[in-house]
Amino acid sequence: MKSQTLMDQVVEAFTCLPGVGPKSAQRMMLYLLERDREGGRRLAEVLARAMSDVGNCSRCRNLSETEICELCSDASRDPAVLCVVENPADVLAIEHSGGYRGYYFVLMGTLSPIDGRGPEEIGVDHLVNRCGDGVREVILAVSSTVEGEATAHYIAEALAPQDLSLSRIAQGIPLGGELEYVDGVTLTHAIEGRKSLQRGVSE
Amino acid sequence: MKSQTLMDQVVEAFTCLPGVGPKSAQRMMLYLLERDREGGRRLAEVLARAMSDVGNCSRCRNLSETEICELCSDASRDPAVLCVVENPADVLAIEHSGGYRGYYFVLMGTLSPIDGRGPEEIGVDHLVNRCGDGVREVILAVSSTVEGEATAHYIAEALAPQDLSLSRIAQGIPLGGELEYVDGVTLTHAIEGRKSLQRGVSE
Known part of the structure; x- marks a missing residue:
């Protein structure tokens, strides 16, 4: 067996990225070596700095390079509303939508006993403490999967003793979604969660 | 304007890779931070080592971390045959096919006056010297594009004074290619380059 060259090692290292196979990894390496060494450097x-410096925000558990993350440090947000999400990508998606001005709490996963993720791993105690801090409304924005539903249920139970308004984000047909192609369970939820169009009747 | 966080910088740095847009870059960064810090490190x-250590082989011009690359150092190859290719990816593709046992010469591009690449940039002088070194056959395995054809023509002229057998890799229909979907120019080349099936008649 030949020893691995530095270039082989780069290709192998690139394949650890999601969606990158050996072919793309080779293409990435050759591109950087041939055309963009500055970008590669x-x-x-x-990347090296991020891998060692990025930790978790002590307030919302989101990834952060500072003790308290940028969002938690933003005093212009509404301290009464807390949105509970599964992972950092969800925070970015909600922030990108621009429709939310409260704070976040990131579970960094869902309850999944089979993978060894119990209430402690998703920081339920931490969340209960966080809710004591002036929060009046908690929005559970976890995925609509079996694990997500179980997690939402567990959190709802854990927060029950506190005097909080608790909600779950709406399930229904997505914007631009054609009814014909929407799955049955989603349609059932969409019909159950229908909103009245008459003024004064809808909440 | 907010200053860019370290994580924003990582996302931006990832987008320098071919085929990686802001969404994939974000996904790559979050994946590494959440699940594979060791891989990221x-x-x-x-990558840092490769960007500074990888140069070009002084014999074949291919990317190499050593003065003479691994392929050029392999004494078991046939020194009489030299295959001229456009870039390092072509060498890997031919090596992968396993059907070639000679040496290589990598042009690192094609002639392209509009991009400022003349004979010097693609190392034609270097190739002419290299051919003096015991080479008896040169296979021009450049792409079948306008630039590739011009490059092949130029190299053939430059090598004409030397007593070499010069060839161009065959053009025709690819293995598994259905005639119906092959373009007209390729078909014309395939018919012109037809090989006799009678024994003794074909070369």
């Missing part, structure tokens, strides 16, 4: 540098 | 480390 920069990627290596910021 | 390793990628950063080998």
